[in-house]
């Protein structure tokens with residue numbers, strides 16, 4: 217089967233791409249409005265951007281032609297927290313995507329506790345295994361719907377005790393949430409460990 221994207225609608229392409237790029241991790245982002253309302257929403261167009269400096273990025277689309285609360289707050293405040301939930305938080309992650317009015321604080325509605333961050337004003341979620349305090353680094357707009365790729369520099373890593381040793385996160389212990397196409401999620405399956413590529417003995421190339 218071949219599909220030429222030129223004949224697809226924007227929503228068809230969204231469906232296709234969100235089925236192709238799987239599984240995706242979820243950035244569960246807390247932001248703060250200029251009036252101090254703490255917002256929370258999940259973003260699975262989420263990736264690692266660079267290590268020097270440490271940076272992560274998320275793609276945020278428009279909603280009805282307007283910026284989503286998260287993008288608006290990040291642009292206004294220049295900071296945000298990327299929280300990483302675990303599989304016990306799947307339902308809360310999903311529910312935090314409901315389009316609440318900007319005056320509503322999702323952590324409050326969902327009964328999720330927040331705690332102050334160390335470096336930025338935006339609080340982080342208290343009970344998640346990982347939170348990354350981020351400062352907005354760059355916003356790049358793509359395409360007609362005006363999707364924004366927002367890259368942020370990590371100013372502080374918060375990692376639950378016991379989850380990280382020698383700077384390596386134990387994925388089995390983290391139990392991350394995997395996002396698939398549609399309203400579908402998965403848990404981590406079998407982990408297959410290989411030799412480090414540098415240690416693999418190769419023949420002539």
Ligand SMILES: Cc1cc2nc3c(=O)[nH]c(=O)nc-3n(C[C@H](O)[C@H](O)[C@H](O)COP(=O)(O)O)c2cc1C
Nearest residue numbers: 257258259260261275276277284285286313314315
């Ligand atoms: C698991 C999950 C992942 C999502 N990923 C994205 C994403 O990468 N980009 C995006 O624009 N919206 C994404 N959404 C939709 C937003 O979370 C949703 O539009 C939310 O209402 C935005 O909230 P806000 O207006 O408070 O920022 C996702 C929703 C779910 C449930």
